[in-house]
Amino acid sequence: MVEKQSKIGLVIDTVIVLIMLTVIFISIVPVWHVLMSSISDGKFLLAKGGLILWPVKEFNLQGYALLFANLNILRGYLNTIIYVIGATMFGFVINVIGGYTLSRNTMYTKPLHVILFLTILFNGGLIPSYIVIRSLGMVGTMWALIIPGCTNAVYLIIMSTSFRSVAKESVEAAELDGAGHLAVMFKVILPQAMSMATVTLLFSVVGQWNSWFPASIFVPSQRDLWPIQLWIRQIVSENAGFLMTQNPDYDRFLIQYAVIIVATMPILIAFPFFLKYIEKGIILGGVKG
């Protein structure tokens, strides 16, 4: 852009850059604070308070050592991974089959769309869903965290829209070659619509990784089934009590920071790599509404 730089323009540019630097600061600093707290000296950290921009007193990894010595946490981590993979895969299969069925022009295309659309419009609410899931015998088991929340009608409709945009000729050619519906959906259509499918996969992975509410109502007392997110709450509340005791082990105080870092880092490290898919998904989703 060719524009004469006036004095006022320069001032405004500077102000904008300053505002943007503030934006970076407030976006990043909370996690940075936790990261720095997690490698500080527990006793001095507790006394200091406020914003921690650098390890207090001295570099100390005891928090992580204690964290990884705790079998519950490792189990929670494993559980989270199981839920993420399980729910995402299960949901993906439903999305592909459902999206494919909706994308074909059959006698039932309209009624099926209505059936799905109604589930977006209206839901029974927390209690009826809970009662149904309990009567299926899922409460207190892993299945309650894998099956019920693995997908929803919005994903199916997104999927069917992107399947519809795949060229009809390739489908017809495959059908002439004698390919069945399963082969058509997974081998012909899906590879051509993979970028939108990836978007739904990523949303599911992030959502499942960060999910805590279903676990808190479906496996409230089964600690061996807790995902890592519930352990964050547990450790923080345990810490609140133990700090009242005489001569506490201050390194234990650090666990609450370490567990947040351990639970958050995988997503933060991974997300720059799937940025373009997320952005694309938002823009397409927004345009189509």
Added chain:
Amino acid sequence: MARENSIVADQLTIRKVPKKPFGVRFVKDLKKFGVMYLIFLPVLAYFIIFNYIPMYGITIAFKDFSIVKGIFGSPWVGLENFRELFIGEDFINVLRNTVAMALLNLVFGFLASITFAILLSEVRIKKFKRIVQVASYVPHFIATMVVAQLVIEFMNYNGAITQFLTLFGFERQNWLANPDVPVFWLINTLTDTWQGFGYGAIIFIAAIANVDPTLHEAAVVDGANRWDRIKHIVLPTIVPVITVMLTIRVGLIFVVGFDKILLLYKPITYVTADVLTTYTYRMAFGTFVDYGLASASGLFQSVIGMLLLIVSYSLRAKMGRD
């Protein structure tokens, strides 16, 4: 005119090719798609089990529900649960808090995203622009559980934000234990805005980036300054996007974003922090379990949510026609 023509064309095609009888179409459809329907059956079952059977479960709201008797066996009580809900002394508070926080989230969230998108579009250094944008997504990817712990950490008696606020003359305190009117609402809204501003801005940034650069150049040649360009080029471009996003968000305000409150409120702040979702949750999983009342309040919320969604959809359909 064009629309009328297409209708006429449709009628012509219908007259030319008469529809085959239902039986013939049914058999042909089944021959071609029968296997697909079979594969689809589990998916249909999934939605029936997890979406439609719970819809039947809303009858609990009209029953004196007990776990022993089950949904079918519990006696009907008509609108008794709703009467109890609406005359309950908490209800007015809960409703007020729900509406207040929903509106605050909507307004703050939108303004933050739009302002951010416009300011970012004025940044000239491409690399810096990208860094800011990527950084602004970070809060969205942090789990609600972690966000809640961060809020507690920063807003307690010794927290960084509490300390920062003392610079402006605010009393040092644990802000999350303050039951005065706007305190919890603002904490919730600012947290929500922090989580969503960058992510919500993606669509506006994309819209602004689509503006033809020659428009800007022409405006500069005509002597337009930065403000003129924002007012006459950037804003008109994103207004349609804003309207669409606004209708989507209005449809969702009663549905999303309340799980944070469950992690942040405490009995002392119920008076300003309790919303329909949390109220329902406490009635169902709290100390005094009342499934009937919880279902009634859940149903109330679902119905309002549905009405808002219908309003939002029809608004968008209307805009699509214009």
